[in-house]
Amino acid sequence: QVELVQSGAEVKKPGASVTLSCKASGYTFTNYGVSWVRQAPGQRLEYVGWISGYNGKTDYARNFQGRVTMTTDTSTNTAYMELRSLSSDDTAVYYCGRWGPLYPLIDYWGQGTLVTVSS
Amino acid sequence: EIVMTQSPATLSVSPGERATLSCRASQSVSSNLAWYQHKPGQAPRLLIYGASTRATGIPARFSGSGSGTEFTLTISSLQSEDFAVYYCQQYDDWRGTFGQGAKVEIK
Numbered sequence: 001q002v003e004l005v006q007s008g009a010e011v012k013k014p015g016a017s018v019t020l021s022c023k024a025s026g027y028t029f030t031n032y033g034v035s036w037v038r039q040a041p042g043q044r045l046e047y048v049g050w051i052s053g054y055n056g057k058t059d060y061a062r063n064f065q066g067r068v069t070m071t072t073d074t075s076t077n078t079a080y081m082e083l084r085s086l087s088s089d090d091t092a093v094y095y096c097g098r099w100g101p102l103y104p105l106i107d108y109w110g111q112g113t114l115v116t117v118s119s
Numbered sequence: 120e121i122v123m124t125q126s127p128a129t130l131s132v133s134p135g136e137r138a139t140l141s142c143r144a145s146q147s148v149s150s151n152l153a154w155y156q157h158k159p160g161q162a163p164r165l166l167i168y169g170a171s172t173r174a175t176g177i178p179a180r181f182s183g184s185g186s187g188t189e190f191t192l193t194i195s196s197l198q199s200e201d202f203a204v205y206y207c208q209q210y211d212d213w214r215g216t217f218g219q220g221a222k223v224e225i226k
Binding site: 004047050059095105106107108109 | 151153160161162163164165168169174175206208210213214215216217218219220
């Protein structure tokens with residue numbers, strides 16, 4: 001069965017960076033992309049970006065360009081997201097999900113990773 | 120950016136009753152609309168895509184309808200496991216935007 005397992009909760013100070021992981025199983029990783037979505041407290045879900053599992057092509061939401069980097073390791077079927085220059089506004093639950101290939105949406109989601117940014 | 124607005128914010132329903140959730144787009148998204156179910160501490164689950172196509176393994180009591188700017192998710196007979204938060208998402212704009220969520224709670 002398709003499963004995406006995310007890394008554990010993180011606590012970071014303002015200005016720091018965080019790297020989250022998302023390990024996929026139960027499907028051919030290179031046939032799909034991985035998308036990252038976040039939900040800050042009291043806010044709606046927000047697209048962060050997407051990476052192709054096939055060729056590593058990326059797309060980042062405008063709000064995160066220059067501050068986010070997404071990568072994959074096809075040997076371990078794992079996707080990573082690094083977010084830099086953290087502020088309290090980045091406190092949120094971050095979800096990864098299997099994306100595409102027929103439709104630009106997530107059909108299987110990870111369980112989420114809470115990132116708390118606090119001094 | 121396409122803004123998605125869900126109503127009502129909270130719906131109180133008794134088990135076995137019908138629940139109807141609405142989602143409105145600020146501009147036409149054709150049939151590029153998905154619905155998700157989310158329970159606390161769990162991964163969200165895709166219910167509907169293409170406005171009306173049930174995802175793999177989704178029970179027939181879940182149905183979606185609509186096109187353009189107005190969409191509806193109907194749960195024909197609520198089961199205990201259906202009490203959750205439901206989100207709509209448009210993917211006509213490739214990056215997609217989500218509604219604010221609608222909570223279905225036990226009456």
